[in-house]
Amino acid sequence: MKRIRSLAAVAVLSIVILFLIASHAGTPVLYNPESDAVTPYHTNPAALEKVSGDNAERLLPIMSDLLNTPGTLVLNLKYNDLDLASKDLAKYRELTRSIDNLVINLDMSGTEVEQFQKMNQKNLQILSELFNETSRFEELRTLEIRYKDENDPAILTSITYEGQSLRNRVRQLYNEYQLQEEPLVEVSSDFELNTTHYEESQTDFAEIVRTVEQVQTQRTNELQSLPGSASNHGTLGISVTPSEGIYNTVLMISGLYSGADTGHTQVEIFIDSEKEAEIITDLNGYYQYSYTLRDMPEGLHTLFAVAETSVYSDITGFNVKPLDTKLTLLPPERSGGKYICSGSFTGVSGEPLTNTALQVVTDKKIRINAVTDGKGNYSAPVALTPGIHTIQAVFQNRLLPLSPAESEIYTINVTRSTELLTPDGSSDTDPVTLLIVVVIIGASVAASVFYLRRRKGLQDRRTTRIPETRDTSDTGRDSSAPAAAGDEESRDAPLPAFEDQENALDIFEHLKTHDFMAAAHGLFVTLRNNISVRLSLEHSESLTPRELCTKSRDFSFYSNLKRFIRRYEIVRYSGTLPSADDRDELGSAFSATSGDLEDEHEKSG
Amino acid sequence: MKSPVSWITGSLMFLVIILLAFHLSATNLEYSRYNPSWNGTSAFFSYLDETGGYTEIRDIRDIVPYNNSVLLIIAPNGGFSSDEIQNYRRYIEQGNTLVIADDKGKSNSLLEGIGSTIRVIPGNLTSIERVYDDSTSVLAFPATDDPHFSDNGQILLNKPAYTAGGVPLFTTSLLSWIDRNGNGRPDPHEELGRYPVLTTERKGKGTLYVLSDPAVFINGMWQGGSGPGNADLITDFTGSGRPVLVDQVHGETGSADGFIHLINFIKDSILLRLAGVLLVAGCAGCIFIIKRKMVD
Numbered sequence: 001m002k003r004i005r006s007l008a009a010v011a012v013l014s015i016v017i018l019f020l021i022a023s024h025a026g027t028p029v030l031y032n033p034e035s036d037a038v039t040p041y042h043t044n045p046a047a048l049e050k051v052s053g054d055n056a057e058r059l060l061p062i063m064s065d066l067l068n069t070p071g072t073l074v075l076n077l078k079y080n081d082l083d084l085a086s087k088d089l090a091k092y093r094e095l096t097r098s099i100d101n102l103v104i105n106l107d108m109s110g111t112e113v114e115q116f117q118k119m120n121q122k123n124l125q126i127l128s129e130l131f132n133e134t135s136r137f138e139e140l141r142t143l144e145i146r147y148k149d150e151n152d153p154a155i156l157t158s159i160t161y162e163g164q165s166l167r168n169r170v171r172q173l174y175n176e177y178q179l180q181e182e183p184l185v186e187v188s189s190d191f192e193l194n195t196t197h198y199e200e201s202q203t204d205f206a207e208i209v210r211t212v213e214q215v216q217t218q219r220t221n222e223l224q225s226l227p228g229s230a231s232n233h234g235t236l237g238i239s240v241t242p243s244e245g246i247y248n249t250v251l252m253i254s255g256l257y258s259g260a261d262t263g264h265t266q267v268e269i270f271i272d273s274e275k276e277a278e279i280i281t282d283l284n285g286y287y288q289y290s291y292t293l294r295d296m297p298e299g300l301h302t303l304f305a306v307a308e309t310s311v312y313s314d315i316t317g318f319n320v321k322p323l324d325t326k327l328t329l330l331p332p333e334r335s336g337g338k339y340i341c342s343g344s345f346t347g348v349s350g351e352p353l354t355n356t357a358l359q360v361v362t363d364k365k366i367r368i369n370a371v372t373d374g375k376g377n378y379s380a381p382v383a384l385t386p387g388i389h390t391i392q393a394v395f396q397n398r399l400l401p402l403s404p405a406e407s408e409i410y411t412i413n414v415t416r417s418t419e420l421l422t423p424d425g426s427s428d429t430d431p432v433t434l435l436i437v438v439v440i441i442g443a444s445v446a447a448s449v450f451y452l453r454r455r456k457g458l459q460d461r462r463t464t465r466i467p468e469t470r471d472t473s474d475t476g477r478d479s480s481a482p483a484a485a486g487d488e489e490s491r492d493a494p495l496p497a498f499e500d501q502e503n504a505l506d507i508f509e510h511l512k513t514h515d516f517m518a519a520a521h522g523l524f525v526t527l528r529n530n531i532s533v534r535l536s537l538e539h540s541e542s543l544t545p546r547e548l549c550t551k552s553r554d555f556s557f558y559s560n561l562k563r564f565i566r567r568y569e570i571v572r573y574s575g576t577l578p579s580a581d582d583r584d585e586l587g588s589a590f591s592a593t594s595g596d597l598e599d600e601h602e603k604s605g
Numbered sequence: 606m607k608s609p610v611s612w613i614t615g616s617l618m619f620l621v622i623i624l625l626a627f628h629l630s631a632t633n634l635e636y637s638r639y640n641p642s643w644n645g646t647s648a649f650f651s652y653l654d655e656t657g658g659y660t661e662i663r664d665i666r667d668i669v670p671y672n673n674s675v676l677l678i679i680a681p682n683g684g685f686s687s688d689e690i691q692n693y694r695r696y697i698e699q700g701n702t703l704v705i706a707d708d709k710g711k712s713n714s715l716l717e718g719i720g721s722t723i724r725v726i727p728g729n730l731t732s733i734e735r736v737y738d739d740s741t742s743v744l745a746f747p748a749t750d751d752p753h754f755s756d757n758g759q760i761l762l763n764k765p766a767y768t769a770g771g772v773p774l775f776t777t778s779l780l781s782w783i784d785r786n787g788n789g790r791p792d793p794h795e796e797l798g799r800y801p802v803l804t805t806e807r808k809g810k811g812t813l814y815v816l817s818d819p820a821v822f823i824n825g826m827w828q829g830g831s832g833p834g835n836a837d838l839i840t841d842f843t844g845s846g847r848p849v850l851v852d853q854v855h856g857e858t859g860s861a862d863g864f865i866h867l868i869n870f871i872k873d874s875i876l877l878r879l880a881g882v883l884l885v886a887g888c889a890g891c892i893f894i895i896k897r898k899m900v901d
Contacts, residue, residue: 190797
């Protein structure tokens with residue numbers, strides 16, 4: 001029972017050790033520099049990975065280029081060299097992309113570098129628009145010359161109105177560009193960057209605005225003095241109420257057409273020179289159109305109408321103000337291997353902002369698009385790898401009259417265990433590790449089976465062998481004793497009992513002259529077997545001479561056995577050949593012990 | 606004739622004694638010259654040995670006789686007495702060079718005492734300009750026309766502090782900051798800017814250098830882990846042919862524990878050294894007498 005418990009304990013321990021080894025089998029390094037890589041004073045460079053310094057080295061030169069490029073771009077626009085300006089703009093876009101990437105790669109979000117990057121992004125938008133508006137303004141100048149020659153007042157009116165719209169836009173862009181100057185110069189000076197070219201671009205931009213205004217003023221004056229500009233077909237009035245609004249404000253655009261055919265005349269309404277609607281006047285020549293302020297940037301916008309009879313209204317406009325917004329993000333919830341990020345996007349007073357695109361940003365890098373529903377709510381699934389991540393919802397769209405907004409930031413620690421299951425529920429464990437574990441367990445089981453079967457076979461064979469052969473635990477030479485005796489039948493003899501003692505003495509007498517060592521051992525084995533049977537000792541083959549002696553302490557044959565063992569140990573372990581007297585003494589001690597055993601047996605019998 | 610077993614046992618015991626001696630003669634104390642692992646300075650001291658040698662200063666009074674030498678205090682542990690400060694002051698003013706490498710600000714009392722305007726400001730100096738994937742492996746660049754240092758390449762620092770006052774010789778790049786919250790990235794309240802890391806000042810006839818990172822001397826940085834200019838910088842300090850002194854009283858390079866501490870303690874005292882010699886001689890005499898009696 002005790003033996004089974006020991007075996008079970010060893011088996012359990014072995015399995016535990018195997019599992020411990022298997023868990024580290026994929027990374028068999030016992031020590032590496034990472035083990036003690038960090039102290040409060042320094043970090044072991046050997047434990048760190050080298051990084052390319054290219055990104056950091058590029059950052060300041062790129063920032064410098066970003067400050068210089070607007071200078072040449074605006075200068076080329078001032079001199080109407082649109083080809084060169086186009087190339088400058090492409091370069092500026094490329095540089096802006098580079099700094100965007102660097103801010104992400106160098107994890108510089110929230111720093112002055114990011115401020116610089118954002119201000120440059122806005123400058124790029126302003127200058128891109130300026131390029132488009134300037135190009136269009138130049139086209140209008142060409143068209144104006146052509147239609148002046150043709151003396152077509154309707155077209156010239158249209159050109160003048162569009163020019164007016166462009167003038168408003170260019171002026172608006174300049175105001176925005178001016179607002180950028182002070183903070184950008186301040187940030188740049190912190191990085192010891194030269195802002196001369198950028199500051200010159202402000203001056204050049206102002207000159208462009210002046211030129212556009214001069215041209216437009218002259219154009220308007222010329223239109224008014226143009227013979228035949230007052231249409232023979234009548235007049236077209238236009239008004240807008242209110243003249244100022246925010247996101248979702250409904251403007252009422254209306255007017256009266258008076259002319260030859262006032263009723264059921266088609267009128268086209270233009271906002272920022274883009275046709276917005278076609279409507280038909282009523283019988284009295286009155287028209288009305290509701291316009292909701294949504295997809296347009298903040299600022300001044302031009303408005304005019306044209307009747308189908310080429311009668312133009314005066315040019316008017318309205319102002320769009322930005323609406324302050326509020327963006328919320330609920331704590332992300334894990335669902336099916338992803339985190340669901342949801343929240344709402346509203347105006348400050350709680351009115352929902354519907355069908356508006358915003359972004360969920362993880363680690364200030366990865367952006368996932370989401371669109372608000374009819375109630376201003378949004379939801380976006382985000383996949384996260386193990387590690388610590390930040391999640392935030394952001395809104396920024398300068399093409400809408402909505403102020404930028406950011407939600408609160410959530411930090412999520414995604415552990416390996418939570419990532420162990422993939423969204424479909426399957427295991428994500430490394431297949432190599434699994435294979436190693438399976439191979440180790442398989443090999444262990446196979447080895448165990450092989451060992452147990454082999455052991456069983458050995459035990460089967462041992463039960464059929466003579467005592468000398470079974471006794472292999474004492475010395476390696478035990479098995480030679482019966483062979484030396486030359487008695488082949490004795491190999492298969494049953495366990496010797498008291499009646500074998502004479503046979504043992506015969507063998508001893510026969511062997512003691514030429515292999516005394518084997519002869520003495522034969523006597524010991526015979527005694528050990530007989531005593532083991534007599535005293536019902538377990539595992540008798542493993543008993544040493546002294547153990548046998550100790551176990552016999554309380555019996556009558558003890559004193560003779562002790563005498564035998566003392567001489568036997570001298571013969572067995574000293575390595576010297578005993579004298580003739582010692583040999584005889586060993587034989588007589590054996591006989592005396594055997595006699596005592598016999599007496600003991602008879603007494604108990 | 607001894608048996609083979611005796612020979613084998615003797616050899617094994619000899620090996621064990623040698624290993625024990627190696628073990629006892631090493632330590633894992635930060636910056637210790639007896640520490641052969643990455644955070645010790647044993648390689649730097651071997652370098653000094655190979656390039657003209659050095660003198661360990663175990664009593665500050667020993668520096669006073671010099672007038673054209675270099676004294677290194679690497680990772681000072683503070684505790685400067687007023688007498689010692691006076692000796693340092695005399696030492697530098699009579700034409701020597703004092704190099705202090707400190708990132709904990711423990712040399713500030715000494716700097717103040719010798720009349721220097723330089724101070725070491727402890728802080729988690731961090732930079733985008735780095736060599737390793739660790740924001741505290743900061744690169745610094747020459748910021749001077751001084752020909753001794755302007756030709757050096759970038760030096761790599763390891764969790765450095767920065768200095769204030771004096772004339773900066775090396776500064777970090779503009780993309781550096783004090784990472785107060787330790788998140789490894791610049792936050793809005795952590796201003797980017799250049800931070801001086803090696804500063805100099807003339808005092809009397811001598812020169813003072815303050816380096817805000819003693820880690821440039823550790824084995825991990827010395828053995829292939831440093832920047833291109835680190836070796837040049839150390840050569841600038843120690844390779845001028847002048848005697849090199851290393852302060853083992855206040856520098857943590859002299860820190861030792863256990864067996865080494867005992868040996869150093871004995872080495873530092875003439876009386877104890879004498880007692881040690883007498884003890885060894887007495888033991889040897891006793892063994893000789895006992896053996897003689899046994900033979901008789």
